Amino acid sequence: MDRTISFTLNGKPSRVTTDDERMLLWVLRGDLGLTGVKFGCGAGLCGACTVIVDKQAVRSCSTPVKDVAGKQVLTIEGLSQDGRLDPIQEAFLKHHAFQCGYCTPGMILNAYALLLKTPRPTEAQIVEAMDDNLCRCGAHVRIVAAIQEAAEPARGGAR
Amino acid sequence: MNPLDLTRRDFFATGTGLFVFIRAAAQQTQQPEAARPPGRGAYPTDFNAYLRISADGRVACFVGKVELGQGAMTSMAQCLAEELEVPYDSVDMVMGDTDLCPYDMGTFGSMCTPLFSPVLRAAGAEARAVLLQMAAERLGAPVDRLQVKAGVITDPVQSRRVAYGELVEGRRIERHIDKVPVKAVSAFTVIRQSPARRKDGLDKVTGKAKYSGDMVLPGMLCARILMPPAHGATLKSADTSAAEKTGARVVKDGGTIAVLHERREVADRALGLIQAQWDRPRTGLDDKTIFDHLQKTGPKLQPAGESGNLAEGEKLAAHLVERTYLNSYVAHATMETHSALAQIEGGKVTVWASTQAPFSVRGSVAQALGVEPRNVRIVTPYVGGGFGGKSAAEQGVEAARLAQITGRPVQVIRDRAEEFFYDTFRPAAVVKIRSGLSGAGKIVLWDYQVWGAGNGGARTSYDIPHQRTAFSGGWQGGNPPDMHPFGIGPWRAPSANSNTFAIESHMDILAAQAGKDPLEFRLNHLGDARLRRVLETAAKQFGWKPGKAPSGRGVGMAIGIYSNTHVATFAEVSVDKTTGRVRVKRVVSALDQGVTLNPEGMRQQMEGCITMGLGYTLAEEIRFKDGEVLDRNFDTYEIPRFSWLPKIETILVDNPGTPAGAGGEPPIVTMGASIANAIYDAVGARVLQLPITPERVKAALAKG
Numbered sequence: 001m002d003r004t005i006s007f008t009l010n011g012k013p014s015r016v017t018t019d020d021e022r023m024l025l026w027v028l029r030g031d032l033g034l035t036g037v038k039f040g041c042g043a044g045l046c047g048a049c050t051v052i053v054d055k056q057a058v059r060s061c062s063t064p065v066k067d068v069a070g071k072q073v074l075t076i077e078g079l080s081q082d083g084r085l086d087p088i089q090e091a092f093l094k095h096h097a098f099q100c101g102y103c104t105p106g107m108i109l110n111a112y113a114l115l116l117k118t119p120r121p122t123e124a125q126i127v128e129a130m131d132d133n134l135c136r137c138g139a140h141v142r143i144v145a146a147i148q149e150a151a152e153p154a155r156g157g158a159r
Numbered sequence: 160m161n162p163l164d165l166t167r168r169d170f171f172a173t174g175t176g177l178f179v180f181i182r183a184a185a186q187q188t189q190q191p192e193a194a195r196p197p198g199r200g201a202y203p204t205d206f207n208a209y210l211r212i213s214a215d216g217r218v219a220c221f222v223g224k225v226e227l228g229q230g231a232m233t234s235m236a237q238c239l240a241e242e243l244e245v246p247y248d249s250v251d252m253v254m255g256d257t258d259l260c261p262y263d264m265g266t267f268g269s270m271c272t273p274l275f276s277p278v279l280r281a282a283g284a285e286a287r288a289v290l291l292q293m294a295a296e297r298l299g300a301p302v303d304r305l306q307v308k309a310g311v312i313t314d315p316v317q318s319r320r321v322a323y324g325e326l327v328e329g330r331r332i333e334r335h336i337d338k339v340p341v342k343a344v345s346a347f348t349v350i351r352q353s354p355a356r357r358k359d360g361l362d363k364v365t366g367k368a369k370y371s372g373d374m375v376l377p378g379m380l381c382a383r384i385l386m387p388p389a390h391g392a393t394l395k396s397a398d399t400s401a402a403e404k405t406g407a408r409v410v411k412d413g414g415t416i417a418v419l420h421e422r423r424e425v426a427d428r429a430l431g432l433i434q435a436q437w438d439r440p441r442t443g444l445d446d447k448t449i450f451d452h453l454q455k456t457g458p459k460l461q462p463a464g465e466s467g468n469l470a471e472g473e474k475l476a477a478h479l480v481e482r483t484y485l486n487s488y489v490a491h492a493t494m495e496t497h498s499a500l501a502q503i504e505g506g507k508v509t510v511w512a513s514t515q516a517p518f519s520v521r522g523s524v525a526q527a528l529g530v531e532p533r534n535v536r537i538v539t540p541y542v543g544g545g546f547g548g549k550s551a552a553e554q555g556v557e558a559a560r561l562a563q564i565t566g567r568p569v570q571v572i573r574d575r576a577e578e579f580f581y582d583t584f585r586p587a588a589v590v591k592i593r594s595g596l597s598g599a600g601k602i603v604l605w606d607y608q609v610w611g612a613g614n615g616g617a618r619t620s621y622d623i624p625h626q627r628t629a630f631s632g633g634w635q636g637g638n639p640p641d642m643h644p645f646g647i648g649p650w651r652a653p654s655a656n657s658n659t660f661a662i663e664s665h666m667d668i669l670a671a672q673a674g675k676d677p678l679e680f681r682l683n684h685l686g687d688a689r690l691r692r693v694l695e696t697a698a699k700q701f702g703w704k705p706g707k708a709p710s711g712r713g714v715g716m717a718i719g720i721y722s723n724t725h726v727a728t729f730a731e732v733s734v735d736k737t738t739g740r741v742r743v744k745r746v747v748s749a750l751d752q753g754v755t756l757n758p759e760g761m762r763q764q765m766e767g768c769i770t771m772g773l774g775y776t777l778a779e780e781i782r783f784k785d786g787e788v789l790d791r792n793f794d795t796y797e798i799p800r801f802s803w804l805p806k807i808e809t810i811l812v813d814n815p816g817t818p819a820g821a822g823g824e825p826p827i828v829t830m831g832a833s834i835a836n837a838i839y840d841a842v843g844a845r846v847l848q849l850p851i852t853p854e855r856v857k858a859a860l861a862k863g
Contacts, residue, residue, distance in 0.1 A: 019424075022422075022424055023424070026422070026423050029373075030375075030422060030423060033375070034366075035366075035369065035372075035373035035375075036365075036367070038495070038543075039372065039496070039572060040494050040495075040496075040575070041575045041792055041793055042574060042575055042792075043575070043793075043794070045792055045793040045794055046494065046793055075366070076365065076366030077365070077366050079365075080365060085364065085365070089364040089365065092364045093360045093361065093364050094355075096357055096759065096760075098360075098363050098364070099228030099229065099230070099544075099763060099767060100227055100228025100494065100495070100541070100542065100543045100545075101228065101359060101362070101363030101368050101541060101543070102370060102493075102494040102495040102541075102543030102544060103494045104363050104364060104368075105366045108364065126801075127801045127802050127804070128802075130801045131800050131801045131802045132800070133801075134494065134793060134800060135494070136492055136493055136494050136546075136771065136798060137228045137544055137767050137771070138767030138768065138770030138771045138799070139763070139766075139767065140766075140770055140799070140800075140801050140804050141766050141770070141804060141807050142763070142766070143801075144801070144804070
């Protein structure tokens, strides 16, 4: 059923009028032009479509758009502020924690959600939190290193 | 910088007899050196095909290769920056665009570094020499007095300088100098260094990186195409009336039925509403019967090398050891599914496609649409992984055909199930080795036969007096139509994964039979200096202690050569005897590539190969029955994930005297056998079939 859904998207108020059962992935990509969120498997199995909804990492391919009404949605496009990269983006860049880059927005946002919840994760916590995000190129070791590095400033208390 | 900004210029002439004139970059393809495929692998000789220097000094570098994640965007920028003497940061890469870039056969076989980088370096070197000549005339100084650094040419005597940008101002350079030498390795300042940032880095961490499925145009339709339930199935009838009621447009074109709508989900729904009846084949062929089938249907074995005399070897043998090794079909499973957008405007067809071979796609699109290739432009944005799987890019043709029929731009993004179904898998394979050991523990006989995989890496690198290698079929083609029940093709280091698994597993079996330490046993048969060096280097780093397998330590090794790069890999595993589960704890890999363009990039590729290699070794196999592909998503088709990660150590063995070999593929060939050998060393279970699943480990343990 077509309905107007209002939510906060990358810090700005946003409204879409659409069939509210549609998946957030295709609304973000098709209606709102945010193509940083990727289609990978369509079944919540790979994590390429990960976005942040109210500080939690969610799989946008399996989240109906009606579920984000009134919520805060963050995509990769909204992660850097005023042209300044988030520490997790800086760390991915520094460690070359990507190859083809297709899984990268989902990896970064999943890691971002982890660090919100657990600012100083152990390696085991990183592996556990990232385990359902798939990367075919094998950038895993660098992704772990990047998350560890991004977690460092958290020791000072502010992110 | 947008390379199309280079276009609106006109003829231009300078003083000093220098004629320079400009052609639109988009028209560059009408120039013979840029557009006409001059034959397989032949590159244009005019350096203008590869570079354009704008007035602000930025350098556009045009290459027909594509960026799949392997880092060619970075290493090719390094090559040009090195020879042209400009900063790496000033190079903007334009890749995989058939209108802007010189012809290239495709981005596969790790050929970019060994075969293309010398071409690009030569172009950069010639351009630099020409620019020096131009500067000499401009500054009124002899060439040999001039110094060039970071795109600025200086005459120290007059203290005058001129920048490349001022000399050229974005124009094509008409002057040429023959046989300009490229720099010696010892003079490199950019190559053999690791840039702090990959060229694609910022795009990829900010979500700005565009892939083919991210390209959108006004009025675009999303297409879904009806997929058969099985390979070999034929459509009997299809009722599309329910699909049409969704508002989606239904197109029937030959045997193809497509549904199109502005919204992807409507097209998805419409596709699900098509009532199709199929005739399905009942071949009885599945992932268990395939191995006998390959040997029955494969072409006659062809020789791939022979020396000595097998009968003589057999006479010398005190022990004969025969084994058969099996490999399953394996999927590419790139995170980006095959995607494309096609637009037809004013007789010009433009297709954005995820492909490893844009120039081949251009030909296929032209043929399918009945237009001239020069009226087709393929643009390859970032590609979300290839590994050989995007050498075929039929989705580009589908999008173009549907754009022609509907008169609208059409986007095709394959669903994951379609991606598995239409994949060109790594072929299943059977390897039989009949070998003999002398009483002194030397290999005196080696008779090697492979079905399915192909001959790459099939010949042993060990010194064996009486040996023969033969192969039947391969990923390259030449297979009878009934040999494989679906499409097969190249998969990262094609042939070599399957062959190296067999050869290097067998070496450990022979070492155990001879009662020798597997490292010592290998070295006893190894004359190849580069292989000896990587093997000894990796052994040292790994901390190899001599012992006879199974030692209970869970350590193993394998060596291999792929496209002139030599590699040795050691693995340490633990095996749960109850569940059969294998955990790879540590992998050490040493590699000699010759000259390495980007050491940090090479390490990324090594880590990628090691991580990806865990998949084909331990879990990945396509299950199928009667042409139906039973694995359709990542729930049943498992690929490596974070929790599988071993500790990975990579070593680049320095060898600057040897031209660069392959970069993106070599270490993956050693993963199967190094882990299989480590499993045997851990628990005495010899698994001869990949992937080494817990069930196969348990079966091997039961066999003892």
